[in-house]
Amino acid sequence: MLDRAFVSVNCTAHLSRSAVRVKGLSSRNISRRFSHVASENRPVRVAVVGSGPAGFYAAARLLSKQENVNVDMYEKLPVPFGLARYGVAPDHPEVKNCEDKFTEVATSPRFKFIGNIELGNDLPLSVLKPHYDVILFAYGAAKDKELGIPGEQALRSVYSARAFVGWYNGLPEHRDLNPDLSNGEDAVIVGQGNVALDVARILLSDVDSLRSTDIATHALDTLSKSKIKRVRVVGRRGPLQASFTIKEIRELLQLPSVAFEPIRSDVMPPDSVINGLPRAQKRLMQLLAKGSANDPQTATKSWSLDFLLSPECLNWSPVHPYRLSHAKFSRNELDPSDPFNPSSRVTPKFLSSGKRAEVNLSSSIFFRSVGYKSLPLPGLEDLGIEFDTQRGVIPNDGFGRVKSPITKGETQTLPDGSLIAHLPGLYCAGWVKRGPTGVIASTMTDAFTTVDTILQDLASHNGSLLNAPGQSTGLGWDGIKAVAQERGLRATSWEDWQRIDAIERERGQQQGRPREKFTRVQEMLEALD
Amino acid sequence: MALWQGFSQQLRKAVPKTAGEVCLTQSRRYVSSSIPRRLRSANRWDVSTKRSVQFPLQGWKLAQRSFSATAHAAHGHITPPKPGEEINIAFIDKDGTRVDLQVAEGDNLLDIAQANDLEMEGACGGSCACSTCHVIVEDPDVFDKMEEPSDDENDMLDLAFGLTETSRLGCQVLMTKDLDGLVVKLPTMTRNLQASDFEQK
Numbered sequence: 036m037l038d039r040a041f042v043s044v045n046c047t048a049h050l051s052r053s054a055v056r057v058k059g060l061s062s063r064n065i066s067r068r069f070s071h072v073a074s075e076n077r078p079v080r081v082a083v084v085g086s087g088p089a090g091f092y093a094a095a096r097l098l099s100k101q102e103n104v105n106v107d108m109y110e111k112l113p114v115p116f117g118l119a120r121y122g123v124a125p126d127h128p129e130v131k132n133c134e135d136k137f138t139e140v141a142t143s144p145r146f147k148f149i150g151n152i153e154l155g156n157d158l159p160l161s162v163l164k165p166h167y168d169v170i171l172f173a174y175g176a177a178k179d180k181e182l183g184i185p186g187e188q189a190l191r192s193v194y195s196a197r198a199f200v201g202w203y204n205g206l207p208e209h210r211d212l213n214p215d216l217s218n219g220e221d222a223v224i225v226g227q228g229n230v231a232l233d234v235a236r237i238l239l240s241d242v243d244s245l246r247s248t249d250i251a252t253h254a255l256d257t258l259s260k261s262k263i264k265r266v267r268v269v270g271r272r273g274p275l276q277a278s279f280t281i282k283e284i285r286e287l288l289q290l291p292s293v294a295f296e297p298i299r300s301d302v303m304p305p306d307s308v309i310n311g312l313p314r315a316q317k318r319l320m321q322l323l324a325k326g327s328a329n330d331p332q333t334a335t336k337s338w339s340l341d342f343l344l345s346p347e348c349l350n351w352s353p354v355h356p357y358r359l360s361h362a363k364f365s366r367n368e369l370d371p372s373d374p375f376n377p378s379s380r381v382t383p384k385f386l387s388s389g390k391r392a393e394v395n396l397s398s399s400i401f402f403r404s405v406g407y408k409s410l411p412l413p414g415l416e417d418l419g420i421e422f423d424t425q426r427g428v429i430p431n432d433g434f435g436r437v438k439s440p441i442t443k444g445e446t447q448t449l450p451d452g453s454l455i456a457h458l459p460g461l462y463c464a465g466w467v468k469r470g471p472t473g474v475i476a477s478t479m480t481d482a483f484t485t486v487d488t489i490l491q492d493l494a495s496h497n498g499s500l501l502n503a504p505g506q507s508t509g510l511g512w513d514g515i516k517a518v519a520q521e522r523g524l525r526a527t528s529w530e531d532w533q534r535i536d537a538i539e540r541e542r543g544q545q546q547g548r549p550r551e552k553f554t555r556v557q558e559m560l561e562a563l564d
Numbered sequence: 565m566a567l568w569q570g571f572s573q574q575l576r577k578a579v580p581k582t583a584g585e586v587c588l589t590q591s592r593r594y595v596s597s598s599i600p601r602r603l604r605s606a607n608r609w610d611v612s613t614k615r616s617v618q619f620p621l622q623g624w625k626l627a628q629r630s631f632s633a634t635a636h637a638a639h640g641h642i643t644p645p646k647p648g649e650e651i652n653i654a655f656i657d658k659d660g661t662r663v664d665l666q667v668a669e670g671d672n673l674l675d676i677a678q679a680n681d682l683e684m685e686g687a688c689g690g691s692c693a694c695s696t697c698h699v700i701v702e703d704p705d706v707f708d709k710m711e712e713p714s715d716d717e718n719d720m721l722d723l724a725f726g727l728t729e730t731s732r733l734g735c736q737v738l739m740t741k742d743l744d745g746l747v748v749k750l751p752t753m754t755r756n757l758q759a760s761d762f763e764q765k
Contacts, residue, residue, distance in 0.1 A: 132689035282693075282719040315722035474723060475687055476696045 078105045078145070079493060079500075080511040082167045084154055084412070085174035086110035087117020088475050089465020091137040092482035093171055098143050101490055105145045107167075107512045111153035112207070113527040113559045114535055115141075117175055119475070120552075121206040124233045125248035126240065128549065133475055141529050149512055150527035151560070155412035157524050158515070164418065166514035168500045168507055169489060172429055172437075172463040173482065176407035176471040182225060186349030187403065191215060192359035193349060196224065196234045196404030203237055203258075205251035205552035216261035219399025223362050225346050226404030227270035227277040232287060234402055235266045239293050239336050249543060249550045266338040267396055272381050273302050273342050273369050274323055275312075280474070281319045287338060288327040294334035295327035302342045304375045316377065343367040343381060344394065349401060362401055366392035407471035419458050428470055429463040435485030436492070437461040460501025462489055531563050538562050642679045643668040651739050655682050656702070656749040669741060673699055673734035673748060684750060690735035692716050695724035697734035702747040704730055709742055726751040 081097060083090045086108050094106045114120065116134055123130045140146060154160055163170060179197040187193060194214055201209035222238055224231045237245070242259045270277050288295055304312075309320045323340070331337065344364035352360040367381035384392040411422030415429070421440035423430045430438040436457035464485040465478050473481075493500075501507065508514050519526055527535075535553065543550035553559045645651065650666035655677060657663060667676050674697040677684035685696035692714075698721065701707040707730040713721065717736045721727055732748075739746075 127693065129688045129691035129693040132691065132693075133687045135689060136685075136687070280719075281722055282716070285715065285719060314727065318718065318722060474694065476694045476723065476725075479685060479687060479696060480725060 077509045078103045079169065080167045080507075080509050081106050081169040081171060081489075082163055082511070083108045083171045083173055085117060085172070085465070085467075086115040086137075086148065086150070087173065087175050087465065088119055088133060088137075088478045089173035089175065089468075089482045090117070090171075091115075091133075091140055092479045093173055093464050093486050094146060095136065095140045096483050096486040097489070098140060098145055100486065105147070105511060106143075107147045107149055109152055109154050110148065110150045111157075113151040113556060114532055114553075115148060115150065115529075121201055121204045123204075124200075124237065125204065125245060125250035126236070128248065130475065146529075147512055148527075148529040148532065150532060151556070152519060152524055152526050155414050157522065158519060159417070160412060160414040161417045162515055162518055164501060165506070166508050166510045166512075167460070168502070168509070169460045169462065169493075170418070170501060171435075171485065171489070172412070172461075172467055173465045174409075174412065174467055176409040176427065176466045178408045178410055179403070180406045180408050182346050182403050182405060184346050184348050186351075189349065189359070191357060192218060192399065193401045194403075196226065196230050196402045197407060199234055199402060200230060203250055203254035205249075205254075205554040207554060207556050210253070210554045214257065214400065216257055216263055216400065218262070218358060219397075220262055220264040221397045222263045222266045222400045222402070223396050223398040224266065224268045224402040224404050225362075226402075226406070227268055227279050227340065228404060228406065229279055229283045230407075231268050231402070231404035232279050232283040234404060235268050235338055236283070236287055236290065238263045238266050239287070239290055239338055241291065246546075247548055249548060249552060251554055252551060253554065263400065264336050266336075267341050267398075268338065269341040269344050269346070269364065269396070271343070271345050271367060272379065273374065274298065274320060274340070275304060275316060275375050275377050276369075276379055277340075277342075278472070281315070281322060284319065284322060288322070288329075290329075292329065292333070292335045293327070294329050294331035294337040296331075296337060296339035297326050298323055298340055298342070308375045341396070343369070343384075344396075345381075345383075346403075347393065349398070350395075359398055359401060361395045362398040364394050364396060366394060407466065409467045409471065418461060420461065426470060429467050431463050431468055432457060434488040435462045435464055435468055435481075436488060437463055525560065527560075527563070535559050535562055642671040642675050645669075651741060651744045652746075653739065653743070654747045655680075655699075656747065658683060658750050658752050667739055669739055671739050673697070673732075673737045673739075675735075676739070677734060677750075682750065684734060686735060692720060692733060692736055695720045695733065698724040698726075698751055699732055699734045699737070699748040700726075700728050700751055701730040701732060702749060706743065706746055707732075710737065724751075 079101075081104055083094055083106055090108055094108060097104050097106055108115075110117075116137060119131055119134050119137070141148060152158055154163070160170075179195045181187060181195075192215060194212065198209045198212055199214060200206075202212040202214065216238070222235075224234055237250075237258070238261065242255065242261070245258065246255060287293070303324060304320060309317055309324070312320060343366055345367055347363040347365050349359060350361050350363060352358040366384040368384045369381055370376075370379050373379050386392050409427045409429075411420075411424070415422055419439065420429060420437055422428075430440070432438060439456065439458050462485050464482040466472075468485065469481055516526075536550075539550040539552055553562065645666055645668035649668065651669060653665050653667055653673075653676065655663045655665070663680065663682060665676065665680060672690065674684060674686045674690050677697075678686065684699075687696040688694040690697070701710070710732070713732060713736065717733050720733060721731050724731060724733075731751075734748075737743075
């Protein structure tokens with residue numbers, strides 16, 4: 036029985052090795068789980084939802100570790116790469132080099148890109164189910180967290196950093212953001228992660244230094260008219276609790292003609308504390324203490340890191356009611372018992388009069404940058420998934436197996452008596468799995484972990500496939516295409532992307548830039564006609 | 565002959581036993597490295613049999629070649645060492661396998677690893693903008709002999725998984741004669757999957 040299942044799954048005979056048994060693997064399980072795949076003599080079909088780094092690193096690992104797997108990757112935009120294309124700052128082209136690897140993945144005949152299909156909206160997830168053995172959610176974080184302060188929803192002068200990043204990177208969703216950078220000289224960014232620092236750097240950089248990047252042309256036009264001279268990057272807690280990383284700080288400190296306002300000494304940990312910190316934190320604190328070598332007298336722009344401030348409200352000019360004038364913050368104090376612990380909390384600071392200590396920061400433009408947020412795809416519940424709206428993730432066991440809401444991670448008995456604690460055939464990777472933190476390397480590691488889990492499960496675990504034996508067509512996209520056509524959807528292929536890519540590069544070349552992106556979906560599709 | 569035997573014993577365990585095949589395996593990296601990887605095979609997804617991967621999958625044919633990164637077209641070139649000028653280096657793989665190689669001066673560890681199908685990513689293509697080519701130098705004395713990492717490299721290392729006192733980025737370490745005999749470990753990138761995680765609960 037074992038041998039038969041083995042040979043037919045394999046499609047190629049490796050009989051000599053098939054006698055080797057893996058712990059915990061019984062012939063019954065293999066035949067039960069794989070007999071339908073095996074008897075149909077077909078590969079395991081995996082749908083990857085999302086084409087950013089998580090999706091592509093997962094596909095890379097699946098295809099390179101396992102021969103008998105086909106991957107269909109779904110993307111709502113006509114073009115791939117997610118945040119590698121639309122999140123990584125244009126002046127960090129080296130970070131986008133991961134796209135070369137993704138492109139290599141796409142050369143596999145076992146890989147299919149299906150762009151311009153928004154699962155959950157264009158096509159219900161339930162349409163996918165009968166045609167796949169595994170669905171891997173890697174669709175990232177489509178929204179950002181809000182501050183919940185009065186004035187935040189204003190239509191002008193107040194922006195989400197996520198939208199601003201999308202705007203300068205040519206993301207169609209934010210093509211028409213048109214931020215008003217000529218309203219005044221002061222920008223305030225609330226949040227101290229790397230996205231906040233990206234926004235600060237784009238605002239502070241000499242626009243000419245961006246002309247050789249793939250930044251969106253509309254952003255170049257607007258930035259060239261920018262009057263912003265001071266950027267404040269404001270955080271609720273102290274330097275040791277901030278989430279920026281050292282590379283981004285160093286870059287800002289080295290920007291030509293940009294001064295850095297030294298951090299107030301009372302919020303910095305003393306040297307005695309710094310010297311005892313773990314390496315990464317120590318280097319970061321030392322860099323912050325050292326500051327910038329640029330002379331404030333000759334600098335044309337400046338920036339600061341402002342700590343221990345919570346935003347309260349936004350105030351408009353009494354004279355020009357459409358003009359933002361300042362943002363009000365209340366002061367915080369670090370937990371006095373343990374102020375230099377990275378997980379230290381803050382409490383409101385009160386004056387001797389008993390009132391909250393407050394401060395106004397002059398602000399002609401205001402950005403919130405307090406983290407991204409994943410949203411549930413419509414129809415997740417049809418697959419039995421209960422999205423964790425609180426944490427903004429798909430509940431999972433840390434290895435990427437989607438937890439069953441019924442069992443809450445506890446074990447569940449399948450009709451045949453075997454036990455599982457997760458939803459068969461459903462996995463997640465990247466930000467939708469662990470929340471919107473970390474660099475591409477962390478997402479890569481995370482995606483690899485999920486894929487290793489999938490492969491282990493497929494080989495050795497019960498209840499690993501999406502459909503009961505005999506219930507899956509194994510057709511993948513071929514089983515769905517007709518439905519998509521009926522609905523008038525136009526899917527883009529990898530070849531379509533390659534044409535768009537070539538046109539973008541050509542347009543860029545004429546301006547001495549790596550590429551000029553299409554910034555509207557319509558334009559992308561028209562370029563293909 | 566004794567020297568030759570000693571040499572072949574150091575080779576990774578998957579390498580075939582006969583002398584002829586050993587020669588082939590040894591020359592492989594020089595041949596392959598001179599051709600951009602992308603062009604080397606019509607279908608790079610064909611599975612080659614040069615490496616045995618220990619993976620507890622039963623009934624599945626493993627793709628035995630690790631997925632190779634990007635960098636090959638642009639960065640994957642390594643130079644064959646001139647006779648008599650070989651520098652010895654050993655990589656200890658994630659599964660503990662030691663791979664002994666002889667390389668030329670000036671090649672960096674990322675290129676060397678990728679040209680030899682070791683599982684090392686180079687997400688940023690070797691431009692010191694990520695930490696995926698993190699290696700750990702086995703001998704602290706050898707680490708001290710190496711050139712100090714730059715601020716940029718240290719900034720990236722700060723984000724690396726399993727950072728140690730002797731961590732480096734593979735793309736930033738160029739082989740020199742002084743580093744003859746260098747042994748580096750590839751850190752376990754993925755969370756270790758324990759057997760117990762897969763037992764029936």
